[in-house]
Amino acid sequence: MFTGKPRLSLNSAELPLYDQVVSQSNHEPKHQVLADELRRRIRNGHWVEGDALPSESQLSVQAGASRGTVRQALAALRSEGLITGVQGKPPVVAHAVPSQPFTTFMSFTEWALSSGRVPGQRTIELAKRPADRQVAARLELEPDTQVVQVLRLRLLDEVPAMLERSSFILPVGRLLFDFDTDTGSIFGFLREQGISLDRGQHTIDAVGADEVDSRLLGVPAGTPLLREKRLTRSRAGQAMEFSDDRYLPHLANFSIENTSEHRATLVRVPASVA
Amino acid sequence: MFTGKPRLSLNSAELPLYDQVVSQSNHEPKHQVLADELRRRIRNGHWVEGDALPSESQLSVQAGASRGTVRQALAALRSEGLITGVQGKPPVVAHAVPSQPFTTFMSFTEWALSSGRVPGQRTIELAKRPADRQVAARLELEPDTQVVQVLRLRLLDEVPAMLERSSFILPVGRLLFDFDTDTGSIFGFLREQGISLDRGQHTIDAVGADEVDSRLLGVPAGTPLLREKRLTRSRAGQAMEFSDDRYLPHLANFSIENTSEHRATLVRVPASVA
DNA sequence: CAAAGGCACTTGTCTGGACAAGTTTCCGCA
DNA sequence: TGCGGAAACTTGTCCAGACAAGTGCCTTTG
Numbered sequence: 001m002f003t004g005k006p007r008l009s010l011n012s013a014e015l016p017l018y019d020q021v022v023s024q025s026n027h028e029p030k031h032q033v034l035a036d037e038l039r040r041r042i043r044n045g046h047w048v049e050g051d052a053l054p055s056e057s058q059l060s061v062q063a064g065a066s067r068g069t070v071r072q073a074l075a076a077l078r079s080e081g082l083i084t085g086v087q088g089k090p091p092v093v094a095h096a097v098p099s100q101p102f103t104t105f106m107s108f109t110e111w112a113l114s115s116g117r118v119p120g121q122r123t124i125e126l127a128k129r130p131a132d133r134q135v136a137a138r139l140e141l142e143p144d145t146q147v148v149q150v151l152r153l154r155l156l157d158e159v160p161a162m163l164e165r166s167s168f169i170l171p172v173g174r175l176l177f178d179f180d181t182d183t184g185s186i187f188g189f190l191r192e193q194g195i196s197l198d199r200g201q202h203t204i205d206a207v208g209a210d211e212v213d214s215r216l217l218g219v220p221a222g223t224p225l226l227r228e229k230r231l232t233r234s235r236a237g238q239a240m241e242f243s244d245d246r247y248l249p250h251l252a253n254f255s256i257e258n259t260s261e262h263r264a265t266l267v268r269v270p271a272s273v274a
Numbered sequence: 275m276f277t278g279k280p281r282l283s284l285n286s287a288e289l290p291l292y293d294q295v296v297s298q299s300n301h302e303p304k305h306q307v308l309a310d311e312l313r314r315r316i317r318n319g320h321w322v323e324g325d326a327l328p329s330e331s332q333l334s335v336q337a338g339a340s341r342g343t344v345r346q347a348l349a350a351l352r353s354e355g356l357i358t359g360v361q362g363k364p365p366v367v368a369h370a371v372p373s374q375p376f377t378t379f380m381s382f383t384e385w386a387l388s389s390g391r392v393p394g395q396r397t398i399e400l401a402k403r404p405a406d407r408q409v410a411a412r413l414e415l416e417p418d419t420q421v422v423q424v425l426r427l428r429l430l431d432e433v434p435a436m437l438e439r440s441s442f443i444l445p446v447g448r449l450l451f452d453f454d455t456d457t458g459s460i461f462g463f464l465r466e467q468g469i470s471l472d473r474g475q476h477t478i479d480a481v482g483a484d485e486v487d488s489r490l491l492g493v494p495a496g497t498p499l500l501r502e503k504r505l506t507r508s509r510a511g512q513a514m515e516f517s518d519d520r521y522l523p524h525l526a527n528f529s530i531e532n533t534s535e536h537r538a539t540l541v542r543v544p545a546s547v548a
Numbered sequence: 549c550a551a552a553g554g555c556a557c558t559t560g561t562c563t564g565g566a567c568a569a570g571t572t573t574c575c576g577c578a
Numbered sequence: 579t580g581c582g583g584a585a586a587c588t589t590g591t592c593c594a595g596a597c598a599a600g601t602g603c604c605t606t607t608g
Contacts, residue, residue, distance in 0.1 A: 075349070079353045095473070095511070102532055102533065102534045102535075102536075103534075105532055106532070197534075198533060198534050199369070199531065199532065199533035199534065200530075200531065200532055200533075201529070201530075201531050202529065202530040202531070202532075203527055203528070203529045203530075204478060204500070204527055204528040204529070204530070205500055205523040205524075205527035205528075206480035206481075206498040206499055206500040206501075206523040207480075207498055207523065208497075208498045222496060222498075223482075224480040224481055224482045224496075224498035224499065225480055225498070226478070226479055226480040226500075227480075237369070249479040249480040249481065250479075253477055253478055253479035254477070254478040254479075254528070255475070255476065255477045255478070256474075256475075256476040256477075256478070257473065257474065257475050257476070258376055258379055258380070258473065258474055258476075259376065259472060259473035259474075260376045260377075260472050260473065261376075262376075
């Protein structure tokens with residue numbers, strides 16, 4: 001096994017991994033800088049699926065770091081599913097499993113933008129009223145507690161794509177009366193206001209269009225719609241928002257890729273891609 | 275900072291983490307044994323959400339391992355979302371994000387069993403025939419290539435819940451003629467036969483029941499169904515199976531939980547739970 | 549009484565070393 | 579020529595130590 005000190009950069013002409021980067025960034029950890037650089041090269045196409053990365057000792061020479069630090073960087077990529085490998089062989093670039101970060105998956109606006117679409121919205125109604133039984137139960141409130149409800153038609157490239165029925169607990173929802181809900185992302189606005197929106201529980205099923213869906217989405221009553229029910233909680237675990245979103249299934253659907261090595265991760269994609 | 279040698283078990287009366295376990299297991303790595311034990315205690319309820327774990331140095335004493343090894347075990351739990359924490363404070367048990375392993379998500383039979391339901395199936399048809407255009411395209415075959423198609427009604431607790439239309443490439447599908455497709459899991463059978471089923475690409479949308487769906491699932495034509503289209507690939511990346519599964523939405527749906535720290539992970543749950 | 553500072557304790561980062569265990573290459577022998 | 583085995587190389591595991599950086603508490607000081 002290689003045990004020499006990885007200090008002399010005899011072989012690093014091709015890949016000066018670390019030096020240029022460390023000089024500018026004031027004090028990011030070495031392992032993170034290295035991991036970022038490796039991630040960049042994989043996304044770049046510098047290395048593609050199936051390619052072998054340099055060995056840990058080579059990387060440690062090129063990065064001017066100890067093998068432990070290199071292993072820390074590689075462990076990060078491994079946990080993200082970017083690389084695989086078995087003992088005895090250098091790590092290999094794995095099949096990339098697409099996934100979406102939290103905000104992209106929570107916010108229609110961010111999702112649309114990240115998919116290269118133009119998001120839009122037309123607010124139909126913004127009202128303060130007592131919660132009905134189902135909403136109260138979901139938000140873990142006493143029946144008839146006041147909530148703020150928003151009914152918005154969401155557009156993709158100017159075309160109606162989804163109807164959103166959101167209910168917010170009062171301390172959160174009252175902020176919406178100071179916000180033009182036609183201009184953009186409620187999710188983004190509330191986060192800017194310091195509201196903690198930390199996790200979401202989503203349930204996906206199918207439902208027939210009711211009277212309101214039919215009129216606003218422009219489809220016959222009974223048309224199959226793809227429904228996402230979402231409960232958003234604060235970091236402390238308090239229910240903040242409950243929403244019932246109904247998508248036109250030919251315009252948006254959900255996509256998941258899973259592998260024997262990695263558990264299922266969900267992304268929502270425009271239907272034309274799938 | 276604690277720098278003493280964590281060798282003397284002065285404080286380990288309460289939590290003998292390592293000793294009993296290592297004696298029986300011939301040679302599992304220490305960090306894995308430790309991680310398993312910690313996982314077990316969290317699932318047990320020995321520590322619940324919000325509880326602080328012992329500090330790294332305490333764990334290293336109790337486990338008779340170095341701090342590096344303890345950190346390796348904790349890193350595994352962290353990447354699974356079981357614990358969180360910030361520098362300066364001991365790790366804290368996090369909100370558990372449910373997820374499903376590969377086989378449970380791929381196989382109706384395994385999924386049903388893991389949900390405490392009784393899976394069943396009635397094979398309507400098993401046929402070898404040329405692939406139509408759509409199926410051929412999905413399986414990346416020339417049009418009119420022979421494939422094996424299975425039409426099965428899947429049951430949950432004896433009740434029809436899903437209609438499955440699967441198409442297998444010929445070298446895989448031919449094995450099914452030696453298998454009683456009414457007895458159980460095709461997925462499990464094929465894996466036993468040494469077929470590599472390594473990753474799946476799933477797309478979820480909604481569709482109205484057609485003539486066949488209507489008759490077999492016992493609902494009126496046009497009833498909204500939750501559809502999962504699935505393309506299964508071998509480890510080498512070859513398309514092996516394409517399936518169109520239609521669920522009764524009041525019997526099964528999909529559920530995802532995501533947090534600002536962890537990306538979306540999907541599970542399929544019986545509708546009554548959600 | 550309240551703010552500031554010090555101290556003990558914690559996790560984060562990094563190094564250097566050692567051996568075990570798996571893979572690949574290549575050379576010598578049958 | 580083909581096969582076996584050693585050697586070189588790789589990753590996996592584990593240890594010990596050092597310092598940086600963040601947290602919480604208690605004491606001192608104004």
